[in-house]
Amino acid sequence: MTGESMTYEILPGLGAIGEDRLLGGQLRLLQPKKGHRAGSDAILLAAALPALAEGPLVDFGAGVGTAGLAAATRQPALSVVLVERDPELAALAARNAGLNGLDQRVRVVLAAIGERGDGALLAGLPDGSAAWVAMNPPFFEAGATRASPVPNRRAAHVADTPLTLWLKAARRALRPRGGVTIIHRAEALGEILAALATGFGEVAIRPVQALAERPAIRVIVSARLGSRKPAVLLPALILNGPDGRFTPQSEALHRGEAYLA
Numbered sequence: 001m002t003g004e005s006m007t008y009e010i011l012p013g014l015g016a017i018g019e020d021r022l023l024g025g026q027l028r029l030l031q032p033k034k035g036h037r038a039g040s041d042a043i044l045l046a047a048a049l050p051a052l053a054e055g056p057l058v059d060f061g062a063g064v065g066t067a068g069l070a071a072a073t074r075q076p077a078l079s080v081v082l083v084e085r086d087p088e089l090a091a092l093a094a095r096n097a098g099l100n101g102l103d104q105r106v107r108v109v110l111a112a113i114g115e116r117g118d119g120a121l122l123a124g125l126p127d128g129s130a131a132w133v134a135m136n137p138p139f140f141e142a143g144a145t146r147a148s149p150v151p152n153r154r155a156a157h158v159a160d161t162p163l164t165l166w167l168k169a170a171r172r173a174l175r176p177r178g179g180v181t182i183i184h185r186a187e188a189l190g191e192i193l194a195a196l197a198t199g200f201g202e203v204a205i206r207p208v209q210a211l212a213e214r215p216a217i218r219v220i221v222s223a224r225l226g227s228r229k230p231a232v233l234l235p236a237l238i239l240n241g242p243d244g245r246f247t248p249q250s251e252a253l254h255r256g257e258a259y260l261a
Helices: 040-047 066-074 087-099 118-122 151-157 163-173 186-196 248-254
Strands: 009-011 015-022 027-032 057-060 080-084 106-110 130-135 174-185 200-209 216-225
Touching: 027 066, 027 087, 040 066, 040 130, 040 174, 040 216, 040 248, 057 066, 057 163, 066 080, 066 087, 066 106, 066 130, 080 087, 087 106, 130 163, 163 174, 163 186, 174 186, 174 200, 186 200, 186 216
Parallel strands: 057 080, 057 130, 080 106, 130 174
Antiparallel strands: 009 015, 015 027, 174 216, 200 216
16 A cells, blocks of 8 residues: 545545555555555455456455456456445545546445345346356454454444354355355354355465464455365465565465465
């Protein structure tokens, strides 16, 4: 991420809005200056997606659109659906699509993950239509962590919908042989694998470590609907070297110059 520009405006539910640049400056992003902000998780999620041709890719819980827009930037023919329940964040996601010249390939659906998708269906996201689903869901269950007083940060970090329902929604959205990629805390791996046991196979697990000698802080897990191929454990991604700087691989991923898929 590069330096942030001046404040664009003040939104009632989000506060001051500024502009940041990601992927080595390729992606412009309007987002709140306080609260939950785009970071490595969304960029790594986009880098872990396979080549999807025209897709569509559906980004669950898209926020201001970071992961889905990063994927659209990386894959020039890819169409993307950003699913977000907060109207102000969804509006920012739509503006970000236009800001990056992606509004012909990216659209926003206002819907809550885990609820029966009538609203999403009416908005043009029918069951069985997605080539792939990407998700970076809230990491913590209610009561498991001290919730932020900033509403958008609290909603991004504290789940009010179980992870199993996110993956059930992905299963419903996907076309046959479609797939899902999720980034989450390493401690959630057991829950993710249990939820993927119904309907998914070809599970690929990549640990993400801040330093080579430290335990994983994240896992990136992909799976394919209807596949019977066995699971694989991929080499760990090491984010930082001993000096605290990004490793060459990590730097290339954050600049949009390499892939994890």
